[in-house]
Amino acid sequence: MNAKQKALVLAVGAALAAPCAQAQVKSKAGSEWDFYGKFYPELMHQSGDGATAAGTPVSSLTVAPNGQNAVVSRGEMQVSNSYIGFRGMKDLGGGYKGIWQLEQSVAIDDSSQGEPLANRNSFVGLSGSFGTVRLGRMDTPLKSAVEDVSFLGISSGNFVSSSNIMRKNGLRGSGSFNVRASNAVNFDSPEFFGGLSYNAQYSVGNPTESETAANGGITKDRKPSLVSMALIWEKGPLYVALAHEVHFDYFSGSADVLPAQRNAPDVGAHSKDTASAISASYKIGAHQIGLDYNMKKYTESPELAVTGRFLEYKNTAVGVTWAAKWSNTWRTAVFYGQGSEGDCQLLNTTCTTTGLDGAMLAVGVGYYLDPSFFIFGLYSTMTNGASARYENLESGRGNPGEDITQGAIGISYSF
Numbered sequence: 001m002n003a004k005q006k007a008l009v010l011a012v013g014a015a016l017a018a019p020c021a022q023a024q025v026k027s028k029a030g031s032e033w034d035f036y037g038k039f040y041p042e043l044m045h046q047s048g049d050g051a052t053a054a055g056t057p058v059s060s061l062t063v064a065p066n067g068q069n070a071v072v073s074r075g076e077m078q079v080s081n082s083y084i085g086f087r088g089m090k091d092l093g094g095g096y097k098g099i100w101q102l103e104q105s106v107a108i109d110d111s112s113q114g115e116p117l118a119n120r121n122s123f124v125g126l127s128g129s130f131g132t133v134r135l136g137r138m139d140t141p142l143k144s145a146v147e148d149v150s151f152l153g154i155s156s157g158n159f160v161s162s163s164n165i166m167r168k169n170g171l172r173g174s175g176s177f178n179v180r181a182s183n184a185v186n187f188d189s190p191e192f193f194g195g196l197s198y199n200a201q202y203s204v205g206n207p208t209e210s211e212t213a214a215n216g217g218i219t220k221d222r223k224p225s226l227v228s229m230a231l232i233w234e235k236g237p238l239y240v241a242l243a244h245e246v247h248f249d250y251f252s253g254s255a256d257v258l259p260a261q262r263n264a265p266d267v268g269a270h271s272k273d274t275a276s277a278i279s280a281s282y283k284i285g286a287h288q289i290g291l292d293y294n295m296k297k298y299t300e301s302p303e304l305a306v307t308g309r310f311l312e313y314k315n316t317a318v319g320v321t322w323a324a325k326w327s328n329t330w331r332t333a334v335f336y337g338q339g340s341e342g343d344c345q346l347l348n349t350t351c352t353t354t355g356l357d358g359a360m361l362a363v364g365v366g367y368y369l370d371p372s373f374f375i376f377g378l379y380s381t382m383t384n385g386a387s388a389r390y391e392n393l394e395s396g397r398g399n400p401g402e403d404i405t406q407g408a409i410g411i412s413y414s415f
Contacts (some may be wrong), residue, residue: 031098033088040082040154041109042378046393047073052355052386059387060351061171061257061313061344062400070399077109078394078408081157083120089277096128121180132188140179141186141276142243143167145230146279149290149321151333152366152376152412159392159406160380165337166292166317167275170356170388172397175252175298177245177275181226197237201228204248222249222270227237235319237283247273253298254310256389261310261346268303281321292337307348314355315342327373328368335362339390355386355401357408372414379407 008185048071052058056065085103092098103120123136147155155161161180181203189198206226230243251264251271262267277294297314319337325334339358344351361381367376382390382404391398398404 017260031088031090033086035086036415038082038414039083039108040410040412041077041079042408044078044406044408045075046071046406047404048404050401050403051399056386058400059356060355062387065400068399069402071396071402071404079107079109082106082108096126099127100124131190136184137180137182138184138186140181140228140245141230142228142245143178143203145232145241145243146277146292148239148279148281149323150290152331152364153336154376154412160364160378162319162335163335164392165339165358165360165390166294166319169296169315170339170358170390172256172389173391174255175273177296186275195233197232199230200311203410222247239281241279243277245275248296253313257310261308263300263309266303269301271300273298286325288323292319302347309347311345311347313342313344313349316340331366333364356388357385358388359383374412376412379411381405390410
């Protein structure tokens with residue numbers, strides 16, 4: 001455990017064991033704060049089957065299949081996005097409030113796997129009648145807005161998360177639009193026109209070591225950045241969100257294609273990845289139905305006119321979620337989504353996307369002993385086309401066409 005993590009543990013202990021001390025801190029700082037979190041460990045089993053046979057025609061962007069399954073059939077414990085956090089606010093007068101949050105993943109199953117401090121949504125900000133401005137590390141507006149229907153409240157970071165097929169592509173998953181952005185500035189508007197609100201975010205990335213030219217260590221002419229925005233309308237049982245997100249110089253389109261097709265190693269190459277999504281949900285008594293549709297496009301401009309270099313890939317995905325509360329004790333959730341083969345372009349040569357489609361089915365059931373404590377069971381199948389490598393694994397990757405099956409039982413406790 002490093003020094004920062006020890007300090008965090010000591011702070012948690014003080015908050016829990018000495019409420020009088022907490023009150024003194026509140027009085028001294030003139031602010032209010034609280035400690036919160038969620039733990040949901042699960043015993044999971046995974047397996048892979050049906051990898052595409054050697055010699056089968058596949059997409060121009062896919063490695064040659066070998067017929068071998070790469071997903072190891074095994075059981076393990078996972079903790080998904082179990083986390084703890086602190087958050088607070090201070091009344092600054094004049095209708096303004098200072099706000100802050102520090103949130104941290106915790107590997108309660110294996111203490112040897114340390115996590116960096118504030119690796120989840122962490123920020124400081126100012127709120128008032130104008131809305132809220134936050135600076136820090138935060139989920140993008142697209143990620144926050146388009147998955148409104150909760151899958152038992154445990155899908156984030158889990159193999160049942162719809163983002164595994166809705167926000168990724170079948171190339172392997174680097175082109176994800178399920179992002180928590182660093183170095184971000186976020187604006188949330190107040191509600192206007194009877195239920196509308198607007199969220200926007202700008203994130204500037206730090207150039208990585210791989211983005212430095214070999215000659216003299218000169219930084220390449222790239223400005224990796226992200227822009228995300230969402231327009232949300234919520235009225236009674238109806239929720240509708242429109243979202244758009246752009247990644248500049250992420251090179252997610254060619255990250256998982258054949259090495260000869262990639263542009264990122266070239267100094268003057270640039271990329272622009274975009275996603276547009278619409279999401280809607282409706283509550284009918286104890287049931288909630290959600291629909292989700294998005295279009296993703298990955299575009300790159302090669303520096304060198306080399307035949308076969310990646311130019312563009314685009315695809316769409318559609319999904320539906322049904323969540324039901326049958327009683328105070330029993331709840332269920334079902335998700336089904338499909339990703340299309342899409343279309344692609346390579347420089348001066350034909351590009352095919354045959355077999356880059358995929359489908360995902362997830363089912364969950366929760367038995368609630370308390371609103372904050374329940375036992376759950378999960379099941380998921382990820383079905384890949386002959387060329388696709390959609391995956392929802394915590395570690396490891398499947399081969400082209402390999403289908404992934406997972407099941408788990410676990411406990412969720414929120415505080």
